[in-house]
Amino acid sequence: MYNQRSSGRISFLLVRDGSGIAQCVLVEKDVDSDTWSAHQRLTQESSLMVCGKVREDARAPGGYELALTRVEPVQIAEDYPIGPKEHGIDFLLNNRHLWLRSSRQWHVMRIRDEIIFGIREFFRERRFVCLDSPILTRAIGEEAGTLFETEYFELGKASLAQTGQLYVEAGAMAHGKVYCFGPTFRAEKSKTRRHLTEFWMLEPEMAWYDWQDNMALQEELVEFVAQRILDRRRDDLSGLGRDLTALERVERPFPRLSYDEAVELLRGKGSRIEWGEDFGGEDQTLLTAEFDRPLFVHSFPKAAKAFYMKEHPERPEVVLCDDLFAPEGYGEIIGGSQREDDLERLIARIREQGLPEEAYDWYLDLRKYGSVPHSGFGLGLERTVAWLCGLDHLREAIPFPRLMNRITP
């Protein structure tokens, strides 16, 4: 029972069954005395079985209600902590296991589910193979300083994967087009609305795609997902109060700016960004405010990016990569690149960045045995969910958020 309202000899029970909430009407003179006294014991979040007749009534939320003939309590809940008034975020996160029952969280999780299955369908239709990467690993895909480490039997240290990218590159050489989709982990000591220590990432990898083919696939995916939830989860979006017209504008083609152009635009708007620096939060907001749909920025300075990104053939200070920024201030949701497919250059990049070469022995094999041009990207699921749902913090975009200072429930 989600909530109850009464007017003496007539009671209105809001009952949730997983598919939604229905108003049930109970009139004292129309039911037996056992049912009437049983319903009086019901408290918020008590579980129950009801029997009644569906009827149309304009006064019911949604236009229909259930006229009850019988109520059977299953369990009487006591002192349910989450009431119909406001609560603080700390309290709600401590009660996340119960907060998931609240309507706002309920809508978000249904949209998240639709996004996940939409993504899988998108790739299946395009003949990608789902090839999931290991979570326990020794490969270092990003910064070595943000690894969660653990003991691994007699083999020493292992860590939780920061990315599955190196593994999907291996998969792409076997299957052509692959993706992995699962949790990734970053021990970043950051407490912002844009970070979780555990988050889900979709990572497609495609043989024979150059960086432009890569961007074309990214925008096709993002458009597909946005249209998909508008089509199938419109009620949930409305329940969240999401501005639907903003989502309806998510149509290809998305605007594209080179990093050089973006810096020029930002400096014209008063930003003090220097060429070579990555965008700060304020820069991202300034940039995306110029456009009404997601924005690509491509061709970033090499120094600011990961070792595996391919150098621009005419400009060695730049790599063939792109970031996709969501509109409305939601920030980066995708990072992608064409990969360095030349063995010697790749080894040089690993040394330049001071990474442990021995950690990449099997990865370098991919360049020794039939290397081909290939590209891929990573899409942050929670950032995508937060944007599409209009949430102001990632912690509501995942069922049980893991933050620097929060490991329960």
Next chain:
RNA sequence: UGGGGAGUAGCUCAACUGGCAGAGCGCCGCGCUGUUAACGCGGUGGUUGCAGGUUCGAAUCCUGCCUCCCCAGCCA
């Protein structure tokens, strides 16, 4: 990690310059045959984050610690 803010009833918050710790919601009781976060009346509810200090007197001032929130950096 740096900067800012906060911690008082189960929850959300008040309490002026240091002077009786309060309200709404929840919960309990009564009333009400169409409620929409129902409503009306009555009741219940406190180690003021922790430890110490100043004072006739501390939620309020001082010292130390803890916790949470927001912003920045880093990133998806």
